[in-house]
Amino acid sequence: MESRMKKGGVKYTLAKVWNYKWIYLMLLPVIVYFAVFRYAPMYGVTIAFKDYNIFKGVFESPWVGLxxxxxxxxxxxxxxxxxxxxxxxxxxxxxxxxxxxxxxxxxxxxxxxxxxxxxxxxxxxxxxxxxxxxxxxxxxxxxxxxxxxxxxxxxxxxxxxxxxxxxxxxxxxxxxxxxxxxxxxxxxxxxxxxxxxxxxxxxxxxxxxxxxxxxxxxxxxxxxxxxxxxxxxxxxxxxxxxxxxxxxxxxxxxxxxxxxxxxxxxxxxxxxxxxxxxxxxxxxxxxxxxxxxxxxxxxxxxxxxxxxxx
The missing domain is CATH 1.10.3720.10 (MetI-like)
Known part of the structure; x- marks a missing residue:
């Protein structure tokens, strides 16, 4: 019974999303913008915990902790x-x-x-x-x-x-x-x-x-x-x-x-x-x-x- 309710809930949510698909489509550029230019660069914060070398880059620079x-x-x-x-x-x-x-x-x-x-x-x-x-x-x-x-x-x-x-x-x-x-x-x-x-x-x-x-x-x-x-x-x-x-x-x-x-x-x-x-x-x-x-x-x-x- 619970699984049916969960499936029904998922179907209901998908149906609601489909009903407002054009609104979500208009939101897509904003979501992509924040994902690419706001959230993805946040990985660069790890430079604060590394002995950063511009030639090695963020991923290959050694960790130095605090x-x-x-x-x-x-x-x-x-x-x-x-x-x-x-x-x-x-x-x-x-x-x-x-x-x-x-x-x-x-x-x-x-x-x-x-x-x-x-x-x-x-x-x-x-x-x-x-x-x-x-x-x-x-x-x-x-x-x-x-x-x-x-x-x-x-x-x-x-x-x-x-x-x-x-x-x-x-x-x-x-x-x-x-x-x-x-x-x-x-x-x-x-x-x-x-x-x-x-x-x-x-x-x-x-x-x-x-x-x-x-x-x-x-x-x-x-x-x-x-x-x-x-x-x-x-x-x-x-x-x-x-x-x-x-x-x-x-x-x-x-x-x-x-x-x-x-x-x-x-x-x-x-x-x-x-x-x-x-x-x-x-x-x-x-x-x-x-x-x-x-x-x-x-x-x-x-x-x-x-x-x-x-």
Missing amino acids: DVFQKIFANKNFWSAIKNTFALNFITLGVSFPLTIIVSLMLNELGNAKFKKITQSIFYLPHFVSWVVVAGIASNLFALQDGAVNMLLQRIGLEKIPFLSSNGWWIFTYVVCHVWKEIGWGTIIYLAALTGVDESLYEAAYLDGATKFQRLIYITLPSIKSVIVTMLLLSLSKMMSIGLDAPLLLGNSKVMGVSEVISTYTYRIGIQKALYSESTAIGLFQSVVNIIILVAADRFAKLIGEEGIL
Whole structure:
């Protein structure tokens, strides 16, 4: 009897698949893409456990166990890069995350639809500007000798500020550039969430005498709280990752103490020094730490009553 039910279940499943065969056919290119370009290359992670030789390849390179990890963990530059990565990510998150919400709320309050669209477009535009261009703009603005900002400071009788050659000021410059570039793009999710807020709640609050600020605090923010928590969790899951282009292009030898992050460190040992096993091990370590942070943040969110994402 059980075997008949199992056969019947298999036949039923096959029949359902056949009924939706065209949908599955449309999914096939996506499945092939992920299989070939996402899952198959994951075997390359084994380089982290091998004495990789480019002439022998991944399969013939000898296994060395955890020797590669012991080597990178013993390097002080590795831990310095991790510290800088966390510091820059936390500072950037602490500034950009609340500002993104504030900008979203401000855009949502604009009454003129045409002006609102133009403003949104202006805010979105920097996201599509390459970091190469942003670094060039930053150099022209904040250079010590002929930067526009320092020339203006000198004109009004103030001392020049070493924005790009002092550790503290370099972090300030990095955060300013990052916020300017990405804050508009980050508002998209929040603006989409704000469109789903029930207008009748605002009308009822208005009739009860609530001010615009009170409606913002007691209706708008609670209505998008789940979206805010989700975005925060996703941001926390990237604490161990940082783009290569921004710190590499904005950094220089004078601020290596703060600009050398995990991505630039991996670039230098993997591309410049051809230490492929070490760079792969660092990448694997990054992924594991990001997963741990994501799981921990998700568990914390659930403890305080939120749904989380896992």
